[in-house]
Amino acid sequence: MELTFIGGADGVTGSASLLTDTRLGLRALVDCGAHAERELMRPDGAPRLGFDARALSCVFLTHAHRDHCGRLPQLHRAGFRGPVYCTEATAAMTRIALMDAAKFSREYDADDVEMIDFQPLDRRADFNFGQPMRLHGVAVTFHRSAHILGAVALTIAWRSRTSTRRSICFSGDIGGNTPANPYQSLLAGQQTPGAVDYMVVESTRGAEPARPPRYKSAAGRETAWADVFADSDARGGGPVVVPCFAIHRAQELWFDLHRVLRHSAAGAPDAAGRPRWLSMDAPLAARMTEVYAELLTRRSEQGAQSPWRNPTLADRLGLADEAAVDRYLVELWARVGRNRAPGGTLRAMHDPELSRVVALAGSGMCEGGRIVDFITDQIGNPAATIVLCGYAPPETGAGRLRRLIAGDWPSDTPLVLGKARIDPTRIQARLVDLGDYYSGHGDIDALCRFVFEIDEPAPAATVFLNHGDSAMRAGLADALHARAAMKRPHDRPLADMVLPATGEQHDLDAADQNAQAIRARLRAQALASLRRAE
């Protein structure tokens, strides 16, 4: 079995790894992500993939973010007709995201997206998280990763050239919710992979400490929002504008904000009787929300609740049972389409009766969409508040706003948000960075749990760090080495740590051949010494 890092090895875009085993007849891609910036087209206009798409047996897809699924349509256009194995939620949201992207793409169209053969494995009768399924001569196991709805880490196991059982786990992106503390609202905690020989682990956030230290708590998050609203009211109760990503951030924010507004003074009418209300101007997020609504409330035939759903919701909401949570969520998501102001949110922001609006809008990167209209309209309004929630790449509009909040933006340099340019001296609105409360990527504790924590003794694993820039990968490598050196009694031992470059290949069966050669040499030496003794 050979592993090739096609993309995303040394950066946070275009995640794709190729597993090839000619003996087994397997040529599988794990993820097929889009590069954010790099040139994707060859001079003749054909998509650049780095391998022959027609020779692929299948794709394993970890989740619906575009840096993991964004080049599936190009793969179809280049001749790939095989199955894309994933979960039902990933299939549904990937199709929605790619259909939307097709409107702006010069490389593919809606037909390419329509023709992708998604095969949701969690619809199989024999599916269970943590249980292997046989596909294409290998055994494939899904582990919930708590990153977004439908996201999984996946383990692939095979018989090596020397007939030894070998396995590799691809982390995909790893979320912060754990079974012990599922602090973000919607999803159940991450699952860990157990005994494997190799791991490919994401390093988006490296070993950076999360901020603020109390962020891993629903109560801390609700207090942070209550403070934002109290401050907003003290400044006249203007609009609160919140950029959100279509998948997961929008649904988490809607859940939390609805709860804060319903259960605290923040949601009560002000002295003049003006209501505070919630609106979402993000058509793509609204469609993703329908998938969340369906899959977080759907019961199994045996009546079990959704395996994706945070099991602490009934407690947190003070509801009697899971059926009451079902009803709560259905009613909650139905409001996404109902909480609209006549004439639109922008007009409402200027209407004295309606201006206490909490406006969620896309895109989360502040590179285009309604959010840029809202921010440019309100940034000169001293009563307005603009709240950034969670990580955004530094080279995006949201990343620039975060730098400005941190005091790391020169006052004579215009702030670029998509096509808009904002003069920093014109800013009157309050800008708030809510930190890591909503990050979809777990911190170093969550990564260490995923890499090290095992229930039973396991062989030492070789860890490849991908999907992070060089500083993040180096930081994470140091942190993992430090944890391994502690030799905790129930930790997985590490055999080696590799920071691969794009294009790098690794023979995953070579270790067996080396071991076999060493055993043969030792046997020969033992025989020779026996003969000498005779």
Ligand SMILES: [Zn+2]
């Ligand atoms: Zn992701």
